[in-house]
Amino acid sequence: MDENILKKIKSLPPLDDTVLKIQRICVDKNSSLNDLVKVVESDPMLTANILKSSNSPLYGFSREIKNIAHAVSLFGMATVRGFALSSAIKQNIKINLDPYNIGNNDFLEISTLQSTFMFKWYSKVNKSMLDILQPAAFMMEVGKIIIAHELAEQNKESAFKHALMHIKTPEELSALEKESVGFSNEEVTAKIFEQWNLEGELVESIKFSNEPFLADESIQPYAAALNVVKQSINIFGHFREDFVEKALMLLHEYHLEREPFIETIEQFEQ
Numbered sequence: 001m002d003e004n005i006l007k008k009i010k011s012l013p014p015l016d017d018t019v020l021k022i023q024r025i026c027v028d029k030n031s032s033l034n035d036l037v038k039v040v041e042s043d044p045m046l047t048a049n050i051l052k053s054s055n056s057p058l059y060g061f062s063r064e065i066k067n068i069a070h071a072v073s074l075f076g077m078a079t080v081r082g083f084a085l086s087s088a089i090k091q092n093i094k095i096n097l098d099p100y101n102i103g104n105n106d107f108l109e110i111s112t113l114q115s116t117f118m119f120k121w122y123s124k125v126n127k128s129m130l131d132i133l134q135p136a137a138f139m140m141e142v143g144k145i146i147i148a149h150e151l152a153e154q155n156k157e158s159a160f161k162h163a164l165m166h167i168k169t170p171e172e173l174s175a176l177e178k179e180s181v182g183f184s185n186e187e188v189t190a191k192i193f194e195q196w197n198l199e200g201e202l203v204e205s206i207k208f209s210n211e212p213f214l215a216d217e218s219i220q221p222y223a224a225a226l227n228v229v230k231q232s233i234n235i236f237g238h239f240r241e242d243f244v245e246k247a248l249m250l251l252h253e254y255h256l257e258r259e260p261f262i263e264t265i266e267q268f269e270q
Contacts, residue, residue: 004153005183008146009191015088018043022084026077026131027199036077037069046087050080058116060267075119078130082115082138089142099151099160100144102235111138113233120267122225124260132201132222137229140206143188150181169246170230174210186210212254224254228261239265 015023021039025031040047047068054065054074065071072080086108089095095104102110118137122130151157160180167173174184190207205222208215209230212223231247232239244265251258 005146005150005181005188006191008149009188009195012093012192012195015085015196016091018046019084019088022081023198026081033069033072033077036080037072040068040072040080040084046084049087050075050083053083053112058112059119076130078132078134079115079119082135085135086111086115086138089139089145093142093145094149095145096152097144097148099148099157099164100235101161101164106235107141107144110233110235110238111141113238114138114140114229117233117264117268118225118229121229121261121264124263125225125257129222129225132199132205133225136202136205136209136222136226139193140189140209140226140230141185141235142192143185143190146188146192147177147181147183147185154181156180168236168242170234171210173235184210221254224250224256228254228256232265239268 018039022036025035025039040050050068050071051065053059054061054071059074061074065074075083090108095107097104097107100107115134115138118133119130122133151160160176163176163180164173167176174186177184186206186209190203193203193206201219201222204215204219205226208219208223209226212220212227215223228247228250231250232243234243237243247261248258250256251261
């Protein structure tokens, strides 16, 4: 990987104590939701973010969520972990996605949509996989932040924007990233996760999310699910007819059922 990119990744501040504590709780099979609630409550900003999200129409909970214990019980450990990692990104990395023609709020909205869709979809498919899929879905676009910085430093912003006007799919975008700076968003995101000592399954799932069959057999189901979500929701839009058609083709290729996916799209459209 390009030395400039590696320097940028290695210069990222470490995860703060709250996130590290949440990490430890989420990987410890003996921990409980009460342990998680205590840690979240010690961080007012994270608490506010989770409560705000829990009352968003996106998640569609039936009544107002007023306390963090209730929110954590509804979301579960994996989703709370995703919120914590997302919060760490917003606090520690200056976000400027101008080369991608999207603003900070748009970027955060895409990440939220991807993670929410994954939560709703895989709650119907295999809840146990959400331990990896939920934080991965929250974070799988993070490499774009580093790539955008590099494009600006190399004065390639204008050329990248011009080329971006002529592409329409995540695969084409990944190819453009590699052509422009030598690596894709997925590769950079995986390196960031390695820097933060996140578990290998999370790193590998994102790294191979464009080409799941190149991953180890144990990783392929996770990478495949991420690829389907990325095809459905990305910087070019979400749930467009051509996006859904491609996602349905991938479901067939990955031997995943159509009905839970279609049902989740219908929930979003409502």
